[in-house]
Amino acid sequence: MDILLKFLKIDLLSTTNVILTMGKVATIEYRLASAPLITAKVFSVELNIFIRTGSRIIAVPSRSIVYPVPSLKENDLCFGMTESAVNTIFFVLLQIPALEFMITPQIFSGADELTEAVAALFAHTKCPKCPVKSPLKITITVVGDKLVVIESKKATVKLVVEIAFYSKGPTGAFSSLFVLKVNIILSAQASVHDCLLYFTVRMLSIDVVLLHSDVGPIEVSSLQKLIQALLTEAFVPQANELLNIGVPLPSPLDIKLNYPSIHWTEGMLVFCV
Template identity: 30%
Template sequence: MTALKLFGIVLFCGLFSPSQEVLSGLSCAVSPEAMQNVLSKAILQSGLLQRHLQGLVLPSILGNGGLLSAPTSITGLHLVKSQLPRLSVTLLSGIGVQLSIAAELELRGNCLVGLLSDLIDISVAVNITANIKCTNFESGTVQVVIEDCLCILGVIKINLLSGLLSLSVNEIVLNQLTSTLPGLLCPVVDIVVNLVNIHLMSTLNAMTPVGTAGTIHYQLASLPFTSGLFLGLDLDGVVQDVGGSIIPHDSSPSALPLLLDHLLVMGVRQSFLNAVVALMFQIPPQNLTCTPGAFSAASQLQEAITTIAPAECSICHGTRPLSIQLALAGNPLILLEENQATLKLSVLIRVFVKNLDGSILNLLLLKADLGLNVHVSIAGGKLVLGLSLGSTSISLESSDVGISNISMLQPHCSSLLVEQLLPLLNGALEVGIPLPNVLDIPLLKVDIQILAGLLVILV
């Protein structure tokens, strides 16, 4: 049942070893079982192989033996259908993928034995084997090359409607099919492999939107590599905002955990996540006005400020209420540690009043350094991050009215950030980070592990 070592699956065939240092955004290890599922779906279940075999026409078979030693000719022999196709995959370390397909071909034609004309049905078991390599890596793409395509025929069954069949016809058919079928089937395999390659490459090289903030362009970073246990893929993830500017990220090589009984292990590097979150956090400064008597974190902060500096804040009453501005300062930083993900973020809290002449009086400029707990999940093929407040540290940057003691403001600032800022941050993240659709392997029933510098998705 071997056969069709079809497609080093486009990607499964690299010539490099897993030890090569590739600085990319993501790395994947794909199991032989997953590759077999992918290829079976792409080649057999899709009907791709059947469609390209359908038009198969064999040359006429002529022989001198036959019933009563009469000459025999079989013409118009063509494929009616292929039955019971079976596919298996073997990884060849450092070489590529060996795909095996076994099938039973049903052929039909016209048979003339002496003066007797009849329809002939031929059933032949076929094993096609081919070694597949990936080569010519350039700009995120590779070519696939089929080597050592071998077609072996198994049991042949021949039926004539009249039932008149000599043993010599069997020998004629066997000899002719053995000499002609490999030359017909191997080119079909070559066509199918290249079509599958094009499709699977499209799952690795894709431009995907990140809400309305920008895009991520995923592409293969190097030739795939194979061991006897997995196919390794490294992908670049170019993060670009709507203006066309690229948000850089540097990554260090990271070792993926073992596949064990998983189909796919995908490692997303910390620096790549930071670039994407920086793209998603395009949040303009938020301006709040303290309404007298309103029960909100902003109003409570105003009361606290009035308590610590009543003289300085007397201007806050009457026709000139306090205003508060929240603005992100610097880039967010995700830290991945063992079993824990934290997002570090700095926020400027400006408390000010607009004077009657239009000038601004800054009562306080505070800096809040936040430690946000990150909850990670997968939904719809996207990585979704959710934030909750873990820690807050407030420091005084400046005050135009001489306020220096801010110790009692921290809980009120924390409440303000939870009430006003966290919903904005989570709203920006809820669109999710689109992940590459690696080889059409669905991200279902996933487990997530957080390692030092690496977020691991296991399927």
């Protein structure tokens, strides 16, 4: 037994204490947190995760709640990534710069409808800088932190953006109209190919509120469906492009996590092979 333990320790150190590259964005380090637990039925290890981006090193917080990893059943290995680890990965990868563009059909299929809906907000007021038919300009800025919530059989990403609307005046200069605060909920999907973990997101729902108006009180609830469609077409693809960087996974005891079955369990993302 002593010989087996020594062999396992050496093999574990060489296959779990690794530093791997996340594209050009960061490096991720997996480090054995403690001695493995070995019984007649289970061989269990716990890893710490550190992500280096630029000169900054981010340590994934230790688990405050212990979530059970599913039974191996017919699998050789199950690897659980905690909600904290997934949140840290999203924080590093999902650095979306402010987006600025004219609302045209080339950018958003509902551009004309959105422009008309915004113009209709000011139909009852005298507003010389409000849009009539000219394209609107908008900026979309992510504010605050992103939050990944992992529950049984699903994961959601919650974030907030501010959308500022501008119209072109007679001189050609753009004037501010109003700013919306949009609470977004996305669904998250995970896949593993060639031992690389990939995430994608899809739009689930939004909630729109008026944050600021330069043209007096307006009711923006009529814009909600159009804003959701706009974010689905113009914002979500930007998020998925940033997430499309494979996060390398370790290979404990040289067991490759390649095309595993994937399970969302309470507080944890689990891969089994």
